[in-house]
Amino acid sequence: MSGTSPEFAIGIDIGGTKIAAGLVDAQGRIVAAAKHQTPRHDPAAVEAAVAAVVAEVGHDAADAPVGVGAAGWMNAEGTEVLFSPHLAWRNEPLQERLERTLDRPVILTNDADAAAIAEHRFGAARGESHLVLLTLGTGIGGAIVINGELRRGRFGVAGEFGHQTIVPEGHRCACGNRGCWEQYASGNALGREGRTLVAAKSPVAYALREAVGDDPEQVTGALVTRLAAAGDPACRDLIVEMGGWLGLGLANLAAVLDPGTFVIGGGLGAASDELIATADARYRASLSGRGYRPYASVVRAQLGADAGLIGAADLARRSVRG
Amino acid sequence: MSGTSPEFAIGIDIGGTKIAAGLVDAQGRIVAAAKHQTPRHDPAAVEAAVAAVVAEVGHDAADAPVGVGAAGWMNAEGTEVLFSPHLAWRNEPLQERLERTLDRPVILTNDADAAAIAEHRFGAARGESHLVLLTLGTGIGGAIVINGELRRGRFGVAGEFGHQTIVPEGHRCACGNRGCWEQYASGNALGREGRTLVAAKSPVAYALREAVGDDPEQVTGALVTRLAAAGDPACRDLIVEMGGWLGLGLANLAAVLDPGTFVIGGGLGAASDELIATADARYRASLSGRGYRPYASVVRAQLGADAGLIGAADLARRSVRG
Structure with missing residues (x-):
């Protein structure tokens, strides 16, 4: 472990609609940023877009390595994208391809894993050795940090919290x-x-x-959240009901993982204090062994939509030794 | 990390009915064994019984450290018993007390954690870096090994798999x-x-x-298992139904932890091939993302009732450096 990590790294967050890039320093601060539309279903165009944003934010940091976070499953070695919901990658050796294209060291990571590292190092869970992060949006993403390190499982696909069965024969997923x-x-x-x-x-x-x-098809989760925040009782009821389910699932995760902190991120996690408060109350009422063990804290993520690229950059920066 | 681990260690498994002790070598073999009834609800008597079995198996191994496994929760540091269902311990500083009584190094561990280490080192999961162990008996105990190390959570109480809610408003626990x-x-x-x-x-x-x-009160899980093994169709149906629930829960654990191997131990886990086979089939049919990710193996534990003391001894042996 000789040498030191570089001062800067480039973080990339490949989302379903846009690719966000940032040049990030060792304190997790974004000192330059760029964006590009995501060319869906076209891996070669995605690579070109990544190259473009890397050139844009990285021209003064030739030795900055690149961390790429994307929704989906990377293999345990971080060399291949096994599956990505928004992109056409299947068993794609993306690390090697990008290293050749960019002529920089590249690491691949799941977007929730990247966000967890960002919150652990610079955000809501600083100083917490055992943290579980949930990204709450249209679905639930997740990541596990134990003793300060990401735990991705044997095959790289741990943390798929949203796909635990919680209601047998319930709604189709x-x-x-x-x-x-x-x-x-x-x-x-x-x-x-x-x-x-x-x-x-x-x-x-x-x-x-x-x-x-009166058109049901126009209803979205974001609309319900907005109306609830504006005080509409029916939408608030839906938020409270959902918060209850969220808290019950947190209690299940605590039974398995016993973290010190749950960090709730994602667009929906950021949207509502009431949601977090309701979830926390249900979690405390549902935790098995309550009274004989400490409670984990349930806190809101702090780094917002930048968490993914900050974390990807941090992982890349620390993976490189000069 | 200078020095070497001792050649032998003493493993103790404190159960609800008996205390089992063994002198265990570095290959996980029990070279001397002793048993004692568990004096329930009397911590001082339990300590005396532990001292008696340690003296019995350890008289020729004065430098052998002691590993104590018990049902219940130890704190993350392994110094205190937070709670034990069969025993009267509450926040008991058992490690220090036993070290004074026995005049040997002592480590404390949860019985399922001890069994997981035993199966990982010497049993059904040799060579597996990421393993989840279930002890299937009257309830479900559990343990998590990631990268070859036990993961006990922030507060020492991870692996309480049996108390995840899987049927909202289901049977009272x-x-x-x-x-x-x-x-x-x-x-x-x-x-x-x-x-x-x-x-x-x-x-x-x-x-x-x-x-x-015709007396319902005489029915036990062990009786149902025995009749099923003898071919009774109604009892076999119960085993198959239960195996389905077991497999569904394994799929949930795989979504969270993504292990390479599930090891099913405990009295009930050992009892029925059909149970393991049914659970494996349901697990495979229920795993989220099946087809895009590898399956974990579902295997039966190999070390039986000795797993706890073998694992506790191994943890103790490796925690001591000469």
């Missing part, structure tokens, strides 16, 4: 199974419940119905 | 919650379902009814 946790605690769950109310012309959902002109 | 996994996949679950059949004077449960003289 896009994964093919029924009753996955993310069918009950996610933006998609809020949207589905909101649509049900609008389709039933529910008299309690007048604000939601008005907002979408 | 002794832990106070409802719908815990171990209410569906354990000896107690088998017993409850068998009792229901007998109480209903079910015509399909004639063998079970005959075995208990």
Whole structure:
């Protein structure tokens, strides 16, 4: 372990709609940033877009390594993308391809893993050795940090919290199974419940119905969250119900992993204090062995949408020794 | 890390009914053994019994350290028993007390953690870096090994797999919650379902009814397992149903932890090939992302009732450097 890590690294967050890049220093600060639309279903175009944003933020940092975070599964070695929901990659040896294209060291990581490292090093979970991060958006992503290190499992795909069955024979999930946790605690769950109310012309959902002109198809989780924040009782009820499911799932994760802190990130996690408070209350009421063991803290993520690229950069920076 | 580990260590397994001790070599072989009844609800008597069995197996191994495994929660440092279901310990500084009594180095560990280390080093999961062990008996105990090391969580109480909620508003559990996994996949679950059949004077449960003289209170999980092994169709159905719940929970654990191997131990895990096979089939049919990721193996534990003391001894032996 001779030598020192470089001063800067480049973090890339490949999302379903955009590719965000940042030149990041050793304190997790973004000192230059760039964005590019994601060319979906075209791996070669994605590589070209990554090269473009790396050139844009990295021209003054020739020795900065690159950390790439993306939704999906990387293999345990971080060399291949096994599967990515937004992209056409299947068993793609992306690390090697990008190293050749960019002429810099490249590491690959799952976006939730990257966000967890960012929150662990610079955000809501500084000083916490055992942390579980949830990215709460349309679904639930997740990552596990134990003794300060990411734990990705034997094959690299740990942390798929959203696809635990929590209601046998429950709602069908896009994964093919029924009753996955993310069918009950996610933006998609809020949207589905909101649509049900609008389709039933529910008299309690007048604000939601008005907002979408009685068209259930226009209801989204984001709309429900927005109306709840504005005080609409029916949408607040949906948030509270969802927070309960979230908390029950946190108690399940605590039974397995016993973390010191749960960090809730993602667009929906950032959206509502009430959601976090409800989840925390249900978690505390549901934790098995409560009274005989300490509670984990349930906190909101601090680094927002930048967490992924900050964490990917940090992983890249620390993986390189001069 | 200078010096070498001692050649032998003493492993102790404190169970609800008996205390088992063994002098164990570096290959996990028991070279001397002793047993003592467990004096329940009397910590001082338990200490005296431990001292007696240590003296019995350790008289020719004065430098052998002692590893003590017990059901219950140890703190993360392994110095205190936070809670033990069979014993009267609450926040008991057992490590220090035993070191003074025995005049040997002592480590404390959870019994499932000890069994996991034994199976990892000498049993069913040799060579497996990422393993999840389940002890299947009246309930479900568990342990997590990642990169060859036990992971006990931030507060020392990880691996309580049996108390994940898998059926919201399901059967009441002794832990106070409802719908815990171990209410569906354990000896107690088998017993409850068998009792229901007998109480209903079910015509399909004639063998079970005959075995208990139509008295539901006489039905146990062990009896159901025995009759199933003898070919009784009603009891086999109960085993198959339970195996399905077991497999569903394994898929949930795989979503979170992504192990390479699940080791199923405990009295019930050892009892039935059909149970393991059914659980494996349901696990494979339920794993989220199946087809895009490798499956973990589901295997039966190899070391039986000795696993706890072998693992406790191994942990003690390797914790001491000469």
